[in-house]
Amino acid sequence: MADLRSHFIGIKSPNPFWLASAPPTDKEYNVVRAFKAGWGGVVWKTLGEEGPPIVNVNGPRYGAIHGADRRLLGLNNIELITDRPLEVNLQEIKRVKREWPDRAMIVSIMVPCNEDSWKAILPKVEETGCDGIELNFGCPHGMSERGMGSAVGQVPEYIEMVTRWCKQYSRMPVIVKLTPNITDIRYPARAAKKGGADAVSLINTISSIVSVDLDNFAPVPTIDGKGSHGGYCGPAVKPIALNMVAEIARDPETRGLPISAIGGVTTWRDAAEFISMSAGTVQVCTAAMTYGFRIVEEMKTGLARWMDEKGYATIEDFRGRAVPNVTDWQYLNLNYVTKAHIDQDLCIKCGRCYAACEDTSHQAIFKEKDGKRHFEVNDAECVACNLCVEVCPVDNCITMVRQTEGVDPRTRRKINPDYANWTTHPNNPMALKAAE
Amino acid sequence: MADVKPGISGGRLSQSDYAVNFGDIHPPLDAHEALVESDRCYFCHDAPCQVACPTAIDIPMFIRQIQTGHPKSAAKTIFDQNIFGGMCARVCPTETLCEEACVRMEAEGKPVKIGLLQRYATDAFMADGGQPYERAKPTGKKVAVVGGGPAGLACAHRLAMHGHEVTVFEARPKSGGLNEYGIAAYKSTDDFAQKEVDFILGIGGITVQNGKKLGAGLDLADLQKDYDAVFLGIGLQGVNALGAQNDDAAGVEDAVGYIADLRQASDLSALPVGRRVVVIGGGMTAVDVAVQSKLLGAEDVTIVYRRGPEQMKASAYEQEVAQTRGVRIKHWAMPKAVIVKDGKAVGLTCEYTSEANGKLTGTGETFDLPADMIFRAIGQAYVDFTGGKLALEGGRIKVDDEKRTSVRGVWAGGDCVAGGQDLTVASVDDGRRAAESINLFLKA
Ligand SMILES: Cc1cc2nc3c(=O)[nH]c(=O)nc-3n(C[C@H](O)[C@H](O)[C@H](O)COP(=O)(O)OP(=O)(O)OC[C@H]3O[C@@H](n4cnc5c(N)ncnc54)[C@H](O)[C@@H]3O)c2cc1C
Ligand SMILES: Cc1cc2nc3c(=O)[nH]c(=O)nc-3n(C[C@H](O)[C@H](O)[C@H](O)COP(=O)(O)O)c2cc1C
Ligand code: SF4
Ligand code: SF4
Ligand code: SF4
Numbered sequence: 107m108a109d110l111r112s113h114f115i116g117i118k119s120p121n122p123f124w125l126a127s128a129p130p131t132d133k134e135y136n137v138v139r140a141f142k143a144g145w146g147g148v149v150w151k152t153l154g155e156e157g158p159p160i161v162n163v164n165g166p167r168y169g170a171i172h173g174a175d176r177r178l179l180g181l182n183n184i185e186l187i188t189d190r191p192l193e194v195n196l197q198e199i200k201r202v203k204r205e206w207p208d209r210a211m212i213v214s215i216m217v218p219c220n221e222d223s224w225k226a227i228l229p230k231v232e233e234t235g236c237d238g239i240e241l242n243f244g245c246p247h248g249m250s251e252r253g254m255g256s257a258v259g260q261v262p263e264y265i266e267m268v269t270r271w272c273k274q275y276s277r278m279p280v281i282v283k284l285t286p287n288i289t290d291i292r293y294p295a296r297a298a299k300k301g302g303a304d305a306v307s308l309i310n311t312i313s314s315i316v317s318v319d320l321d322n323f324a325p326v327p328t329i330d331g332k333g334s335h336g337g338y339c340g341p342a343v344k345p346i347a348l349n350m351v352a353e354i355a356r357d358p359e360t361r362g363l364p365i366s367a368i369g370g371v372t373t374w375r376d377a378a379e380f381i382s383m384s385a386g387t388v389q390v391c392t393a394a395m396t397y398g399f400r401i402v403e404e405m406k407t408g409l410a411r412w413m414d415e416k417g418y419a420t421i422e423d424f425r426g427r428a429v430p431n432v433t434d435w436q437y438l439n440l441n442y443v444t445k446a447h448i449d450q451d452l453c454i455k456c457g458r459c460y461a462a463c464e465d466t467s468h469q470a471i472f473k474e475k476d477g478k479r480h481f482e483v484n485d486a487e488c489v490a491c492n493l494c495v496e497v498c499p500v501d502n503c504i505t506m507v508r509q510t511e512g513v514d515p516r517t518r519r520k521i522n523p524d525y526a527n528w529t530t531h532p533n534n535p536m537a538l539k540a541a542e
Numbered sequence: 543m544a545d546v547k548p549g550i551s552g553g554r555l556s557q558s559d560y561a562v563n564f565g566d567i568h569p570p571l572d573a574h575e576a577l578v579e580s581d582r583c584y585f586c587h588d589a590p591c592q593v594a595c596p597t598a599i600d601i602p603m604f605i606r607q608i609q610t611g612h613p614k615s616a617a618k619t620i621f622d623q624n625i626f627g628g629m630c631a632r633v634c635p636t637e638t639l640c641e642e643a644c645v646r647m648e649a650e651g652k653p654v655k656i657g658l659l660q661r662y663a664t665d666a667f668m669a670d671g672g673q674p675y676e677r678a679k680p681t682g683k684k685v686a687v688v689g690g691g692p693a694g695l696a697c698a699h700r701l702a703m704h705g706h707e708v709t710v711f712e713a714r715p716k717s718g719g720l721n722e723y724g725i726a727a728y729k730s731t732d733d734f735a736q737k738e739v740d741f742i743l744g745i746g747g748i749t750v751q752n753g754k755k756l757g758a759g760l761d762l763a764d765l766q767k768d769y770d771a772v773f774l775g776i777g778l779q780g781v782n783a784l785g786a787q788n789d790d791a792a793g794v795e796d797a798v799g800y801i802a803d804l805r806q807a808s809d810l811s812a813l814p815v816g817r818r819v820v821v822i823g824g825g826m827t828a829v830d831v832a833v834q835s836k837l838l839g840a841e842d843v844t845i846v847y848r849r850g851p852e853q854m855k856a857s858a859y860e861q862e863v864a865q866t867r868g869v870r871i872k873h874w875a876m877p878k879a880v881i882v883k884d885g886k887a888v889g890l891t892c893e894y895t896s897e898a899n900g901k902l903t904g905t906g907e908t909f910d911l912p913a914d915m916i917f918r919a920i921g922q923a924y925v926d927f928t929g930g931k932l933a934l935e936g937g938r939i940k941v942d943d944e945k946r947t948s949v950r951g952v953w954a955g956g957d958c959v960a961g962g963q964d965l966t967v968a969s970v971d972d973g974r975r976a977a978e979s980i981n982l983f984l985k986a
Binding site for chain 1: 574577578580581584585586587588589590609645646648649
């Protein structure tokens, strides 16, 4: 049986599944039950400064995008950091860590962007015996209006500065949690690294308005007729998170920087994908908030079974394996020719491929044969865009078949088995210049 | 508990059993079920379901309209092709029409529940009342429609839409045709047939004269004289004869007549039914009368059909409905003689059959079934009320693609014409097509 143990910036946990800093980790009652359910670690709900805690709205804080059967696909929230007193949180953290020494206990912190504030809170947190801290530079709503959260996360210099303070005033491993609400994720990641961060975690939630209530023309969730943007998370954000993780993993300046991946992790497969993209642990929020703590069981057994089937004994055996295969468009092999192929035994003749290709793509699908309803690809027109594959309702009914020899019936050019990309392509003016 | 009162008798069940037995056979979808079900539709290109629908309803479009939260728009899409969309949603044998063609049938044997979605949409529209259509400017043209069944009223509605003035002559006291007098009670509950008639007449411009029968004080020549066009949707008013010995004995009845009584009964317990019932036939009528007899409390109900299950006009699904309601189907047998005692039927002697080269013959071997009630359900026949003025084909009125009869200015559609499917939906299609043809004729 695969060994799921994780060893991340010196922090050990029995598996790489951590609960992200959010309502599931807001109190001892929850975290203890999460540990009982088998979670490898938690990032405690973000703590703020000493003094009267922040307040949350008393109306609805969530909005969502649903599939037809009300499957929750994306969640939007306007919740702030913990609204419980700092002292209570610290006592609980200490107690839980003492009782669950084998689980990772990370404490998320967000205090104003000045040295004294950080200097004041760090020793208190360290005193709990927690395994590390996560700096919340991500929260896109509410806290950012007060100069914290994503307001810091959007300024690389601030990230670097605060990270440095944390390394200076504590001995704890420091994870910097990044906001996706930025044009290029590599800049904040580089800043975190420069400031001495042990790791980055990403993504926090994405600024969003999930829908407009068309009866009163206000964003959802609506509080007394008004709404404000919130943070988007859940399955819908995974592709965005995956790309950002990949960007950091393959950036020469941050390559090798440990990553705790967050964003839409819902099943073992999502976790495996993030780990293959170099993540050392994954953090989960929405999936737990949707289904409860028990889902970790499926994640653990699923990941272990897949690893067994693939022959990976430990997480490290496949971690980062996808990173070298992420490249820039310009390096993709332009001599790689494929054609869509419809498996007539599987085809149910819905015609979706036809409608998609005919109306919006390359008119490369025939819809009739011998006067009968029949769908078949016309190789002479197919550009291999994959649209038909994506709209076909039947798994594996349309596949892309590589053509390795002969002539491409569309371009009438001979198939070239050698790799060649845009950088040397005759149509590329830059390439021509280089050749001159 | 089975009621074993001998002979033919009413009150075999408790009042609450009648209500349960004759409740909706397919309860409607609720809003969430409709959303989930509509999401199963692939919005097919040139959708096979639509091709299979005799009225060619744009099924992918109406399902998508349900999916996006507008069931009333969906209803409008349905009514555009089929103003009886509500009844068709309840009575169409979808398993041999749209749902059989649904690509999900091929994919997984579970078609999108098109019928139930159609019902969801049309119910939503009709619950709010109102008419989906406005009439065009009055044309001053007058059309006579004979027969107020699905064919006649579909024709009348479309003509009214085009601005013509329509008079419907209907022999029976109520309109709706077999929707009112024939369809199984558990398919059309809560007086839906009459509600739908009111909905259709709601467009205006249609006058219905009930109790006016062609051939009895009203003849085709007069109608041709007084109206600019005539449409006949008079259905099938005759019943095929059994041709078995003693088939006029007490206890031998026409299924359609009995069903009509059932549909009109205000108290089902007052409707007598046999303890042992035998039904002869293999179509929808046979299944309906058998199942309803069973639901009225008959102890044993047997359908006798002269060929095998594949040849039955009742679909495999309908046969299953019968069998799961406890009806026995005896294939490959035909009636020979009604066994009579004291002037009443007490049984039926049947002969086994076999088929060779498409020809059916009795094997000579017989068996007896006890029966206090024997239903003839071997098909209805066209009865002429026009004095033989119209050319026939295979015993029914001959029409062309536009439903024109051999007489200029006279159209016909529904069960009374040749080449039909004997289905509500097909009759509606005939009515609408005829109306479009009449409209062109009147405008020419
Ligand atoms: C028992 C039974 C069950 C059925 N179940 C189904 C089912 O589940 N699904 C399905 O799709 N189909 C079913 N059918 C078939 C369907 O009911 C018919 O195909 C459909 O009703 C035909 O419509 P129509 O308008 O042609 O005729 P009808 O519905 O028969 O209407 C004809 C109308 O014309 C009137 N009329 C007749 N003669 C005259 C005259 N001389 N003057 C004035 N008016 C006249 C009649 O009173 C009647 O109102 C069933 C039929 C029967 C008998
Ligand atoms: C209601 C709610 C509150 C959250 N609060 C915090 C928080 O206090 N601190 C923090 O760093 N992230 C917070 N997050 C963000 C999550 O930790 C996580 O980064 C994000 O939800 C993406 O992961 P997911 O797709 O698994 O939900 C919150 C998310 C939600 C839904
Ligand atoms: S791959 Fe693209 S171009 Fe080729 S058949 Fe499919 S949709 Fe058309
Ligand atoms: S989309 Fe798929 S199932 Fe549908 S017709 Fe095309 S190949 Fe067949
Ligand atoms: S065939 Fe089925 S899946 Fe396709 S459009 Fe019709 S109902 Fe939808």
